[in-house]
Amino acid sequence: MLTDTLGTFALILGELLALFLVVSTTIALVNRRFGPEKMRDWMSNGRVPSPLKGLVLGAVTPFCSCSTLPMLVGMLNAGVAFQTAMTYLISSPLLNPIIVGGVGIIFGWQTAITYTIFTLAVSLIAPWAWGALGMEKSLKRVRVQGEGTPEPWNGLRSEMPGALRQAWTDLRPLLIPMLVGVAIGASIYSFVPADQLTAFAGANIWWAVPLAAVIGIPLYIRLETMLPVGLALQSAGVAVGPIFALMIGGAGASPPEVSMLAAIFKPRLLATFVITILAVAIGGGYIISITA
Structure with missing residues (x-):
């Protein structure tokens, strides 16, 4: 069991580090090429409201919950509005095509449409409510890049070392929380196999749904694992509602993500997110x- 846990820890950590560095390096290159003010202007101006742009960006970037963090940090560093950035944070792991398609395959397309409308509404309403409650003040100090006069673009080969350094700078304060969160997630993931989840979520009673949601969050069920787990549970006779709650809890939040968000969110905002x-x-x- 210890060997399995260590293997899961290494796999999850490797995936997260690779994804974070790739996404963060790409964002750094985009910021160098176009400037953070252009990202801010694009997200803030135009006929389309900026939260809708955050929603669309989240929907078309099929990241897991942890992989949204470098993009979120990039948005906040560029001065993107709080509500827009938080809309992206919620919608990216919950509203991406993999999730919607998986829900359609497992539960049927009517259920997938219902899920999409529900999640879309939450992704827009929740950040608005957070802003109305003054949650923006619960962001820890974020380095907002100034307007200034940008240095000229020197080509991809010349810019890559600087982008990699920026990616490491963004990752460094999140590294310890990431290690702690991955260790927790790997331990739970290894010690609670899928075939035992039916004992918790199999009953078709009112409290099975909230129980499954609570169980799902610490399990860190990744996208590639979550869908076959849901199909297996359905084949075993588990009710649709608990399966859905388990899957969304696992996709929307996880110990690694919550640990990393603690580096940029104060406790009030972190608790509100969860x-x-x-x-x-x-x-x-x-x-x-x-x-259904």
Whole structure:
């Protein structure tokens, strides 16, 4: 069992480090090529409201919950509005095509449409509510890049070393929280195999949905694992609502993500984020139970 846990730890950590560095390096190159002010202007100006742009960007970037962090840091560093950045944070892991397609395959396309509408509404409403409650003040100090006069673009080969240094700078304060979160997630993931989840989520009773959502969050069920797990549970006779809550809880938040968010979120905002993901998982589970 220890060997399996260490293997899972290494696999998850390797994936997260690779994804973070690739995404963060790409963002650094984009910022160097076009400037952070252009990202801010594009996200803030135009006929399309900026939260909708955050929603669309989240929907077309099929990242897992942890992989949204470098993009989120890049947005905040560029001065993108709080509500827009938080809309992206919620929608990217929950509204991406892999999740929607998987829900359609497992539960049917009517359920997938219901899920999409529900998650879309939450992704827009929750950040607005956070802003109305003054949650922006619960962001830890974020380095906003100034306007200034940008240095000329020197070509990809010349710019790559600087982008890699910037990616490492962004990763460094998140590294310890990432290690802690991955260790927790790998331990739970290894010691709670999928075939034992039916004992927790199999009963078709009212408290099965919230219980499954709570269990799902620390499991860190990755996208490639979550869908076959859901299909297996459905084949084993587990009710649709608990399966859905388990999957969304695992996709929307995880120990690595929560640990890394703690580096940029104060406790009030961090707790609000986790509660929001729980609400999506539980509310969606009940809605799916009714409509399925």
